[in-house]
Amino acid sequence: MDPRKTAFDFIVVGGGTAGCVLAARLSEDPDIQVLLLEAGTSTSRLPDAVANPSAWPSLMATAANWGDKTVAQAASGAPVPLPRGRGLGGSSAINAMVFARGHRSSYDSWGDHGAKGWAFEDLLPYFQRSETATSGAPSRGTDGPLTVGPMAEPNDILLACLAGAVETGHRRALDISGGLEEGFAPVDLNIVAGRRQTAADAYLAPALDRPNLHVVTEAVAHRLLFSGDRCTAVEYGADGRTHTATAEREVVLTAGAIGSAQLLLRSGIGPASDLEQARMDVFHSLPGVGRNLHDHPRANLVYRARRPVPTPQGNHGEILGLLRTMPDLDGPDLQLIFIDIPLPNPVAPVDNGFTIGVSPMRPLSRGSLRITSDDPYAAPVLDPDYFAKEQDVRTVLSGIRTARRIARSASLAEWGIEEVSPGLDVVDDQSLGDFAKKYFGSYCHPVGTCAMGEDEASVVDSELRVRGLRGLRVADGSVIPSIPSNNTNATVYAIAERAADLMRRP
Numbered sequence: 001m002d003p004r005k006t007a008f009d010f011i012v013v014g015g016g017t018a019g020c021v022l023a024a025r026l027s028e029d030p031d032i033q034v035l036l037l038e039a040g041t042s043t044s045r046l047p048d049a050v051a052n053p054s055a056w057p058s059l060m061a062t063a064a065n066w067g068d069k070t071v072a073q074a075a076s077g078a079p080v081p082l083p084r085g086r087g088l089g090g091s092s093a094i095n096a097m098v099f100a101r102g103h104r105s106s107y108d109s110w111g112d113h114g115a116k117g118w119a120f121e122d123l124l125p126y127f128q129r130s131e132t133a134t135s136g137a138p139s140r141g142t143d144g145p146l147t148v149g150p151m152a153e154p155n156d157i158l159l160a161c162l163a164g165a166v167e168t169g170h171r172r173a174l175d176i177s178g179g180l181e182e183g184f185a186p187v188d189l190n191i192v193a194g195r196r197q198t199a200a201d202a203y204l205a206p207a208l209d210r211p212n213l214h215v216v217t218e219a220v221a222h223r224l225l226f227s228g229d230r231c232t233a234v235e236y237g238a239d240g241r242t243h244t245a246t247a248e249r250e251v252v253l254t255a256g257a258i259g260s261a262q263l264l265l266r267s268g269i270g271p272a273s274d275l276e277q278a279r280m281d282v283f284h285s286l287p288g289v290g291r292n293l294h295d296h297p298r299a300n301l302v303y304r305a306r307r308p309v310p311t312p313q314g315n316h317g318e319i320l321g322l323l324r325t326m327p328d329l330d331g332p333d334l335q336l337i338f339i340d341i342p343l344p345n346p347v348a349p350v351d352n353g354f355t356i357g358v359s360p361m362r363p364l365s366r367g368s369l370r371i372t373s374d375d376p377y378a379a380p381v382l383d384p385d386y387f388a389k390e391q392d393v394r395t396v397l398s399g400i401r402t403a404r405r406i407a408r409s410a411s412l413a414e415w416g417i418e419e420v421s422p423g424l425d426v427v428d429d430q431s432l433g434d435f436a437k438k439y440f441g442s443y444c445h446p447v448g449t450c451a452m453g454e455d456e457a458s459v460v461d462s463e464l465r466v467r468g469l470r471g472l473r474v475a476d477g478s479v480i481p482s483i484p485s486n487n488t489n490a491t492v493y494a495i496a497e498r499a500a501d502l503m504r505r506p
């Protein structure tokens, strides 16, 4: 980018899943000048392992992950790693590549928070716009930038788990990624010709030659600048210097559930008590910023197998199921995911085996994100307060029992499997609940810190405008008022697609 250029129509802050969509969509109009700021590196400087689907767990130890941890959780007494991506593509460059809409019931409930126009039917055109679904399933997109589909040949151990699920009475779904079904099936993945497709690959790369799109990497947004109540500029650090870029029309925050809330707080926008505690002036009191932080916790059952598990070729988690723990629910509240490696566990090392992940899809527990100062390089204080609500534990217990029934099925018998962790001596609710609360991990789906709605607790309105201010929107995972009942990335793509439409309106 020409370093003398400092004035733009739109500034997009954060080049992750949502930011790549917005930068690409907004710059489709050649008369609109768009600046994208990303704290991490360009695609070519990300680790090679980004492209290799099976290697994604190794990315957690690289600079492509911000490396956040929660505070010690009341449930376990220990902090929990909460990875998020850094670099063009953001979390889509380090995630596990599952591409699935939440079940439709999860969006319909967004209206409970006052959000208007975000029911599943409203979002459907945006889900479709983002994707070219190779399955050709009904309700799926046919010409979007992302090419998504299930593994052509899932790992045999995962197919055996799928057969076990069906054998034990679960529905075999046709398209578990489409938001309309429950049951078990291979899930769509962001893998094209054996390589990961990030948001930067799908959206940004084809737009990079546009003269009206300006991308600055290794640029950390420090704070937002205002003229009265109008956001007019972003101050950011790059090349060891502080820069200011101005936005004639709007600034849109796409720094993710952690980064966007941090940036609002650093700009004096948030709960007055939190800002005062961080010794900061309150520019605009907005009690919901950083509140409502929630995520999917996941407990793992780890199995040893006598028969060798084939070498993983995909993302490890190629098949999953969405289930209701109680028949009177209006949609699924539990996910089981079959994983073709034995994840690290607290009981014993396993050389050859697999894992069944169990995660409550509609957790009730809510926590918070805070900052300690206006230092843009200081780590946030993250407390999702996992398992604060007993209902979330009960959902996991139901999931563990379901997983064990599948593991006992004839379909898995020929693999000679044995449950290593927690182990079959852990049986009663209390012991299983204690296990889940002590040894769970984050499913890495933090959301909710700038929740959308029309009530006092909401940060953005139904058009994603920060309440009480002008020229400023948030359009990423942070605006999700309650987490969808599946992995979150597909939902963030759809939110960003819709945000682009809202912002392009004259």
Ligand SMILES: Cc1cc2nc3c(=O)[nH]c(=O)nc-3n(C[C@H](O)[C@H](O)[C@H](O)COP(=O)(O)OP(=O)(O)OC[C@H]3O[C@@H](n4cnc5c(N)ncnc54)[C@H](O)[C@@H]3O)c2cc1C
Binding pocket: 013, 014, 015, 016, 017, 018, 019, 037, 038, 039, 040, 083, 084, 085, 086, 087, 088, 089, 090, 091, 092, 094, 095, 096, 097, 098, 099, 100, 219, 220, 221, 222, 254, 255, 256, 257, 259, 260, 263, 443, 444, 445, 446, 476, 477, 478, 486, 487, 488, 489, 490, 492
């Ligand atoms: C390890 C892992 C595994 C996951 N697995 C899956 C999965 O398999 N399927 C799924 O659906 N979801 C998965 N997710 C979640 C999913 O990837 C996210 O929900 C989604 O990518 C969030 O998109 P976003 O645009 O809100 O934020 P992000 O994609 O995280 O983008 C935020 C961007 O903003 C940048 N940024 C932050 N602060 C600043 C600042 N101050 N200045 C400039 N830039 C800034 C960041 O560097 C980042 O690039 C996973 C996430 C992780 C981390």
